[in-house]
Amino acid sequence: MLQLKNTTPFFASMAVFPNEQGIDTLYVAIKATFELGKTLAIAPKQQPIILADEYWGQPGASSVKYASEMHLTKPSTDVVLIGEASAPDQREVTQLDVAVVVAERKKVVRVFGDREWRGGLFGLRMTSPAPFRSMPLVYERAFGGIHDRTAEEKGILYEARNPVGSGFTGKRRRKDINGMPIPNLEDPADLISGHGARPHPAGFGYIAPSWEPRKSFAGTYDEAWQKKRAPYLPQDFNPRFFNMAHPDLVCDGYLRGGEPVEVLNASPRGPFKCYLPVCRLEAVVRLAGKKQAPPLNLETVLIEPNESRLSMLWRAALPCDKQALKVEQIDIGIQSLDLEAKAA
Structure with missing residues (x-):
């Protein structure tokens, strides 16, 4: 009987499903949650692994709050921040930069x-x-939105990068734009210059799977796919689909721990700096009597200043093809943990 033995203080889970090539693969995920204070500490309450996308409101009509953490591997690390802009000393301001x-x-x-x-x-x-x-840092307050013209039988126009946002004027006439809200969140290098501008949506949160650029990485689900490939992913599927952070916060490769972290104006407690914990984890899989230790890659760094929380999620993948039922045991352990180490 398959057993998952976790001797770390962190949350761990496993699942078996086909990878991009349709090969049954064992995925092991480990999620570590730390408290943000004067120093980092292991949180007494560890956050569970998210099984499905969770939205701020109605799914499809609002932005993603927490993205699913049960999926294939990411090709690089995502950095995500959930929270709100907070003026220093809680004083009133008309604008400020969150970094x-x-x-x-x-x-x-x-x-x-x-x-x-x-x-x-x-x-x-x-x-x-x-x-x-204070101001919620959600995509509803960034550039985007829809223009529903179905009453005139002209269809619906929308901003594919953020259909739940504001400021997208579509084909509206000037009189209909009068009184429309302007996005609260903007990229300082791409500020809105007029009502017809289409800047990049600004934010720090997760990108929904139906939004660009993620949607363009999903592949082609046409008749040929239905006949020759379904239910597996299409041949042109790109693993970058699973990078769910804002494109500006998708790293070039995997972070290793020890990298500097700095957050400004995203918490009433003020700015903070730290280094990502250096955590050496191990997942030993006994498959058909043999032990294997697939590498664990750091896929997500989630910062939640309002919760005084930082989470890190690692994932390992082990193709097991027709031997999925021969996975006997998974031993998850921690080799070392340094909460103050700096990257070399």
């Missing part, structure tokens, strides 16, 4: 108070941003 730096990845989002398009003698103009103390 996240992890290793070589740096992402800055400029956060504005509520604004709208207002008509005047010289056309539409932006109103001044309203004061705020």
Whole structure:
């Protein structure tokens, strides 16, 4: 009988399903949760592995809060932040920059108070941003949205990179744009210049599987796929589909631990700096009487300042083809853990 023995203080899970080539594969995931304080510490309550996408509101009509962590391997590490912009000392501001730096990845989002398009003698103009103390960092407040023209039998236009956002004017007439909200979250290098602008949606959260650019990596599900490939993934499937972070926060390879982390203006507690824990984990699989230790790659770094929480998720993959039922035991252990080490 298959047993998973986990001697680490972290959460672990396993699953068997076909990989990109349709070969039955054992996937082992280990998720470590740390408390963010003056120093990092192992959280007394470890967060479970997310089995399916969880949304901020209605699925399909809102953005993803937590992405599924049961899937094939990612080709590189995702960095994600969930939280809200927070003005220093909780004072009112009309705009501020939120920044996240992890290793070589740096992402800055400029956060504005509520604004709208207002008509005047010289056309539409932006109103001044309203004061705020905090602002949710969700894609609903970034550029995007839809323009439903079904009443005129002209179909629906939408921003494929963020259909739940705001500011997308589509084919609306000027009088219909008057009073429309302007996104709160913007890229400082690509600020909105007019009501017809289409900047990149700005944010730090997960990208939904039906949004671009993830959708373009999913492959082709046509008649040929149905006849020759289904139910396996299509031949042109790209594993980058499983990179769910904002494209600016997808690393070039796997992080190893020890990389610097810095977050600015995303917590009422103020800015913080730390280093990713250096954690040497091991997953030993006994398959048909033989032991194997597939490499564990760090796939996700999730920062939740409001929860004073940082999570890291590693995954290993072991193709077992027709021997899936011969997986006898999985031993998960920790070889070393350093909460203050710096990357070499």
